[in-house]
Amino acid sequence: MEPGDFSEGVISNEASVVNLPLIWNTHTIAGETLPSEGYATFRLEVTTADTENILGLQVPVMFSANKLWVDDRLIAQSGEVGIDQSTSIPQKHPRVVYFSPESSSFTITLQISNYHHVDGGILDPVILGTSDNIHASHMMEVIFQSVIIGFLVLAGIYHIGLGVFRRTEPYFYYFGLLCLVAAFRYLMVGDVFFTKFFPNVDWELANKLDYISLYSHVPLLSMVIYRLYLKESYRWFTIITIIVAVIYDLLTIFTEAKVYLLFEVYFHLFMIICVCYSLIVLARSLRSKHAERYYLLIGIVFLMITILIDISAEFLRLPDVDVYPIGIVFFVICLSLVISRRLSKSLDLSKSLANDLAQLNSDLEAKVEARTNQLQQSNKKLKELNVKLKNMALVDGLTNIPNRRQFDDYFKEQMELCAKEKAPVSILFLDIDYFKKYNDWYGHQKGDECLQQVAQELDKQISSLPGGLVSRYGGEEFVGLIPRLNQEEAERVARDINKQIEQLEIAHHTSPVSKYVTLSIGLYTTVPDKQMDLNSVLKQADEALYQAKALGRNQVASKTGTGNVVPFQPKEERS
Structure with missing residues (x-):
């Protein structure tokens, strides 16, 4: 029923007074409980002495569609009120509406239909009041x-x-x-x-x-x-x-x-x-x-x-x-x-741990610093030891000049370098004359001193030359290498060495060739190539030394490329 039906006097015989809010299926009429599905119209006549203020209605959620009129004016609607499930459309739209009554008396009409929820009707009250209060x-x-x-x-x-x-x-x-x-x-x-x-x-x-x-x-x-x-x-x-x-x-x-x-x-x-x-x-x-x-x-x-x-x-x-x-x-x-x-x-635990960690870090820094100093000292000693070991490996312990191992490495290096540059290399084999007799006469200690003096003089003469190197080859025998000198220049150096050793005036009373210690020198000069055998070069110099000894010692013999040996100090010319 709509507001117009009431003005026309169309009122259902089943109308009765009810208290709101009301869930239908908790209400009885004539001893029978109402069903949850159906539709109903509620009408309330309101009389107020205040006609100047705007009034308001707070309309809650209803089950499950509703329309609300004040007098003949529709002021609120949620869904579509119908007489069956096909015409009733539920919605869940609570709202607040405001209206101005035309007189001190007005009528509120509310239609509700429910065909979708297990409860039908109004669960929460509709609140009427002034617009400000609402x-x-x-x-x-x-x-x-x-x-x-x-x-x-x-x-x-x-x-x-x-x-x-x-x-x-x-x-x-x-x-x-x-x-x-x-x-x-x-x-x-x-x-x-x-x-x-x-x-x-x-x-x-x-x-x-x-x-x-x-x-x-x-x-x-x-x-x-x-x-x-x-x-x-x-x-x-x-x-x-x-x-x-x-x-x-x-x-x-x-x-x-x-x-x-x-x-x-x-x-x-x-x-x-x-x-x-x-x-x-x-x-x-x-x-x-x-x-x-x-x-x-x-x-x-x-x-x-x-x-x-x-x-x-x-x-x-x-x-x-x-x-x-x-x-x-x-x-x-x-x-x-x-x-x-x-x-x-x-946070308290973190602070405590941070303090403990700071203390540990402080102690650790001191320990690390002390340990670092120890390691630095150890490294220093290790470096010194490495230098000593290197010297022991490459330097002759008695004469303190390069040993044969160092010479072999240097010899190979210079041969490869001179082969690239096509420069000459000179090899000198130097042997102290009658050194066994010297040892037998003067003793081994004097023999060692003799080797040391000869070695130092050879090192002075040969190592002063660019790229020159002399080493102890074994016993009383020495070997020298002089790069980038031609044969004539190398021969002059060999003669100077022979002369300087004798001028050391190391007494040698048992020597048949001189009253002083002398040298026999074998020289071989060649321009190497990449295919040249290193041992053959040493062999050539060794053969020249053999010839120098065979010719009477205390002289220089040079091996030429033709295989001839050229002596430079014949025995009859020696003083």
């Missing part, structure tokens, strides 16, 4: 609901972040999800922000999302409690909550509201069981020695109380109070105190 009351509700939703969203994001970065404490992650789910469901109650954001959303879809989010609270809260109290809680109960929630979610997804809402009461009973289980876990946790257990205990107990209040309102079909999100907020505050306390302990 607006102030509505804004307070909107602000409060917005603050709660914003707080839950921020808490959810924060705790999920903690859970991601602190994998050892996964209850942060589950609690963050719980906060986000609670924030989402709070969009579906009160002023129903969800339908304001999405005004064209299907009523069935919005209702499914509402109840799926409701069912998801239980397993998430159970996992939070399980992770907070591992020793006191039971894993099997957490698994049961997950299974029950999944079953109800699937039932909600694949059936319509008139079906899945019939089973809602059993889920509320299950929630009461979960609350009892949580209280048992909390009672067991009191035996722990953690000081923060009291913060968690207070927060969870308060949360359980808000859950029981909401469940009681559902059972008693009272107007929605929706205090559960407030319980979540209070629990977030308590959990934040726990986190702050743990963080404070962590």
Whole structure:
């Protein structure tokens, strides 16, 4: 019936006076309980002495479509009121409307139809008042609901972040999800922000999302409690909550509201069981020695109380109070105190560890410095030892000039270099004349001194030349190398050496050739090539030395490329 029907006197014989708010299937007429499906018209005549102020109506969610008139003016509508399921279109749009009455008396007419929900009628009251009062009351509700939703969203994001970065404490992650789910469901109650954001959303879809989010609270809260109290809680109960929630979610997804809402009461009973289980876990946790257990205990107990209040309102079909999100907020505050306390302990521990580490670093630096000095001293000694070992390996121990090993390496190097440059190389074999007789007459100590004097003079004469090198080849025999001198220049150097050794005037009374120590020198000069055999070069110089000895000693013999030996100090010319 519409307002015009009343003015024409068309009034149903079944009309009666009822108290609002009213759920139809809790009301009886003539001893019979009304069904939840159907349609009804409510009419209220209002008389007021104040006709100057603008009035307001706060229209709540109704099940499940409605129209509202003031006198003959339609001022609010949610969905489409119909006489059957095909003509009735449900919507969930609470709103606040304002109007100016034309006189001190006016009539409010309300039409409701329901063919989609298990409950039909009005659960929350329609509030009439001045526009200022209605607006102030509505804004307070909107602000409060917005603050709660914003707080839950921020808490959810924060705790999920903690859970991601602190994998050892996964209850942060589950609690963050719980906060986000609670924030989402709070969009579906009160002023129903969800339908304001999405005004064209299907009523069935919005209702499914509402109840799926409701069912998801239980397993998430159970996992939070399980992770907070591992020793006191039971894993099997957490698994049961997950299974029950999944079953109800699937039932909600694949059936319509008139079906899945019939089973809602059993889920509320299950929630009461979960609350009892949580209280048992909390009672067991009191035996722990953690000081923060009291913060968690207070927060969870308060949360359980808000859950029981909401469940009681559902059972008693009272107007929605929706205090559960407030319980979540209070629990977030308590959990934040726990986190702050743990963080404070962590900071104190970090500070203590930092001080200990600083002390250890200070001691370590001193030890490292001392150890570094030791290593530096060891390295210095090692370098000195390496130099000594190198000298021992490449220097003759008696004469302190290069030994045969050093000469062999240098000889090979110079032969390759002179082969590239096509420069001559001269090899000198030098042998002290009658040195065995010297040793036998003067003794081995004098023999060593003789070798040292001869070696130093040879080193002075040959090493002073560019690239020149002399080494002890064995016993009283020496070998010299002079690069980049032609044969004539090399012969002159050899004669000078022969002369300088005799001028040392080292007495040698048993020598048949001189009263002083003398040398026999074999010289071989050649321009090497890459295919030349090094041993053959040494052999040529050795043969020249043999010829110098054969010709009477104390002279220089030079081996030419033709194989001839040229003496430079014949025996008869020596003094």
